[in-house]
Amino acid sequence: MPKTLYDKIWDAHVVHQDTDGTCLLYIDRHLVHEVTSPQAFEGLRMAGRKVRAPDKTIAVPDHNVPTTPDREHGIENPESRIQVEALDRNARESGVHYYPVNDVRQGIVHIVGPEQGWTLPGMTVVCGDSHTATHGAFGALAHGIGTSEVEHVLATQTLIQQKSKNMKVEITGSLPPGVTAKDITLSVIGATGTAGGTGYVIEYCGQAIRELSMEGRMTVCNMAIEGGARAGLIAPDEKTFQYVMGRPHAPKGAQWDAALAWWKTLYSDDDAQWDKVITLRAEDIAPVVTWGTSPEDVLPITAHVPEPDSFTGGKTGAARRALAYMGLEAGQKLTDIEIDTVFIGSCTNGRIEDLRAAAEVLKGRKIAVKRAMIVPGSGLVRAQAEEEGLAQIFMDAGFEWRLAGCSMCLAMNPDQLAPGERCAATSNRNFEGRQGRGGRTHLMSPAMAAAAAITGRLTDVRDLVGEPA
Amino acid sequence: MEKFTTLTGVAAPMPLVNIDTDMIIPKQFLKTIKRSGLGVNLFDEMRYDDDGQEIPDFVLNQPAYRSAQILVAGENFGCGSSREHAPWALLDFGIRCVISTSFADIFYSNCFKNGILPIVLPQEQVDALMQDATKGENARIAVDLESQTVTGADGAVFAFQVDPFKKHCLLNGLDDIGLSLEKVASIDSFEAQAAQARPWV
Numbered sequence: 069m070p071k072t073l074y075d076k077i078w079d080a081h082v083v084h085q086d087t088d089g090t091c092l093l094y095i096d097r098h099l100v101h102e103v104t105s106p107q108a109f110e111g112l113r114m115a116g117r118k119v120r121a122p123d124k125t126i127a128v129p130d131h132n133v134p135t136t137p138d139r140e141h142g143i144e145n146p147e148s149r150i151q152v153e154a155l156d157r158n159a160r161e162s163g164v165h166y167y168p169v170n171d172v173r174q175g176i177v178h179i180v181g182p183e184q185g186w187t188l189p190g191m192t193v194v195c196g197d198s199h200t201a202t203h204g205a206f207g208a209l210a211h212g213i214g215t216s217e218v219e220h221v222l223a224t225q226t227l228i229q230q231k232s233k234n235m236k237v238e239i240t241g242s243l244p245p246g247v248t249a250k251d252i253t254l255s256v257i258g259a260t261g262t263a264g265g266t267g268y269v270i271e272y273c274g275q276a277i278r279e280l281s282m283e284g285r286m287t288v289c290n291m292a293i294e295g296g297a298r299a300g301l302i303a304p305d306e307k308t309f310q311y312v313m314g315r316p317h318a319p320k321g322a323q324w325d326a327a328l329a330w331w332k333t334l335y336s337d338d339d340a341q342w343d344k345v346i347t348l349r350a351e352d353i354a355p356v357v358t359w360g361t362s363p364e365d366v367l368p369i370t371a372h373v374p375e376p377d378s379f380t381g382g383k384t385g386a387a388r389r390a391l392a393y394m395g396l397e398a399g400q401k402l403t404d405i406e407i408d409t410v411f412i413g414s415c416t417n418g419r420i421e422d423l424r425a426a427a428e429v430l431k432g433r434k435i436a437v438k439r440a441m442i443v444p445g446s447g448l449v450r451a452q453a454e455e456e457g458l459a460q461i462f463m464d465a466g467f468e469w470r471l472a473g474c475s476m477c478l479a480m481n482p483d484q485l486a487p488g489e490r491c492a493a494t495s496n497r498n499f500e501g502r503q504g505r506g507g508r509t510h511l512m513s514p515a516m517a518a519a520a521a522i523t524g525r526l527t528d529v530r531d532l533v534g535e536p537a
Numbered sequence: 538m539e540k541f542t543t544l545t546g547v548a549a550p551m552p553l554v555n556i557d558t559d560m561i562i563p564k565q566f567l568k569t570i571k572r573s574g575l576g577v578n579l580f581d582e583m584r585y586d587d588d589g590q591e592i593p594d595f596v597l598n599q600p601a602y603r604s605a606q607i608l609v610a611g612e613n614f615g616c617g618s619s620r621e622h623a624p625w626a627l628l629d630f631g632i633r634c635v636i637s638t639s640f641a642d643i644f645y646s647n648c649f650k651n652g653i654l655p656i657v658l659p660q661e662q663v664d665a666l667m668q669d670a671t672k673g674e675n676a677r678i679a680v681d682l683e684s685q686t687v688t689g690a691d692g693a694v695f696a697f698q699v700d701p702f703k704k705h706c707l708l709n710g711l712d713d714i715g716l717s718l719e720k721v722a723s724i725d726s727f728e729a730q731a732a733q734a735r736p737w738v
């Protein structure tokens with residue numbers, strides 16, 4: 069029977085199947101961070117259980133950590149400190165692989181995993197974090213899980229799962245200049261809605277996806293969850309193998325050859341069955357921004373703020389509420405919206421390629437916003453950006469150059485918006501209060517965020533770099 | 538985990554669509570290392586003003602709904618992050634059942650791990666229950682997991698679907714780690730086989 073990529077990975081990991089289809093799925097990699105794990109380790113201790121496979125478990129603090137240089141002297145906020153200390157203790161006691169705050173390899177868990185070669189094609193990967201979908205860029209089946217499931221995986225190295233449906237999202241053709249992976253993933257959500265992927269695993273394919281770098285593919289899969297899908301997948305290819313090769317925990321020698329032989333079988337068969345197919349033309353995708361408080365509230369930068377009455381169903385009320393929260397008027401040009409703050413970073417867009425894209429726009433220019441910060445996704449991304457001279461470009465432009473962490477993506481550390489402060493952000497969620505109580509978030513690509521920093525308002529990056537619009 | 542069998546109580550109406558986990562429990566309350574005590578901060582930013590005073594208009598601040606055990610909500614409830622703090626906060630407040638036309642996946646499965654029953658019903662039925670819910674204490678909704686039914690205030694009965702395994706665990710308050718560990722022999726043999734087939738993992 070023809071199989072999808074999802075079917076193939078699933079079948080290779082079924083430990084046990086019940087008559088009703090509920091499966092016990094083996095987990096190859098378990099990533100752990102400080103916010104969703106303390107109660108799981110505590111539960112384990114209370115039940116007298118142990119971490120079954122510490123060698124397949126990787127822990128790194130990211131959500132709470134300050135990103136200012138003084139963090140080497142400790143975390144000031146007592147609750148954050150307690151949570152990071154709890155991870156420290158749990159990681160060391162259980163003997164899992166651990167990257168503490170002051171390790172240069174520390175960073176956002178979804179950036180560290182691939183960077184260190186923990187994430188490999190064909191694996192099952194879980195983390196107590198919804199953006200685990202990121203790892204799907206390698207052709208790994210990667211789910212976000214809750215804390216009870218974190219405890220379940222720690223204890224059993226398995227997860228109780230029922231199979232999802234298969235959705236194919238094909239992006240045909242090539243992206244126009246100035247349009248990036250972020251615009252693809254936001255446009256898909258704009259087309260399907262935030263619940264469109266619920267119950268599905270999405271496989272992204274088509275020429276535009278093939279043409280993306282691994283960094284770009286991670287950006288696309290990262291936001292599968294914003295489309296409602298628990299996992300996004302991209303079939304591995306030469307680019308994937310090249311990216312993985314030589315990473316600290318990637319296979320070497322004969323094991324590499326064996327792995328590669330299997331990885332090359334990981335694609336959806338031509339005649340595989342899909343429960344749903346969505347096709348977008350890359351030529352039709354423009355640089356987009358969000359205007360509201362849901363990631364589906366997305367429009368090309370050339371558009372105007374919509375009329376709430378133009379929506380149907382429950383959406384009219386939601387749109388009205390969103391405009392009030394965002395302080396916007398229906399009909400306003402998106403490019404007239406003034407920005408106070410720019411945040412470039414997060415597991416969506418905190419990789420080296422994202423910083424290069426921002427630097428290209430910022431080179432030789434100065435910011436026109438109150439504050440702007442770049443938060444690299446990991447200590448190694450930061451080091452590389454410094455080596456390439458990007459950090460200097462950012463600082464010359466007026467950006468703060470921070471240490472790695474989640475930072476203003478969810479504002480659990482001191483990096484927060486004030487009420488009413490408006491931010492151009494490269495992260496993945498524009499929910500009410502996400503970046504700080506009353507803060508207003510517009511999601512976009514790193515190049516678009518950099519353009520907004522230069523002009524002080526939402527801006528079409530194509531105008532700024534002189535590309536044909 | 539506390540069992541869920543039947544529940545009859547006041548339902549609070551929340552007709553908003555896309556109620557996300559940041560609304561249910563904002564991130565500043567995720568710094569706890571415990572599961573309990575989150576109820577006072579449930580829907581914190583909608584429930585309290587900048588000075589920490591209750592906003593009287595918010596549904597759970599109204600006298601009729603202060604001890605609601607059921608929420609009736611708009612589509613795609615619980616979207617956003619995987620934080621189990623969302624069901625923990627609902628439970629700590631006293632909510633044992635949420636009714637909507639759809640739920641986000643991770644939130645949905647997190648509910649079952651915490652003795653909360655999420656019920657999916659078609660739009661017209663959710664609308665009818667939403668209507669009941671607006672009547673506050675004058676309209677109680679009854680939920681029976683065994684028979685998989687919701688009974689509205691006027692006696693209308695709606696059947697709902699639930700996965701048999703999840704239902705079994707909820708009815709009996711079972712810890713599924715214990716259940717999975719009963720299969721430890723299968724896990725051991727899978728691991729041994731996988732170590733041969735994919736030694737690089």
Ligand code: SF4
Pocket residue numbers: 130131176177178197199414415416473474477478495496
């Ligand atoms: S960067 Fe943002 S989305 Fe990514 S893991 Fe951190 S908080 Fe979550």
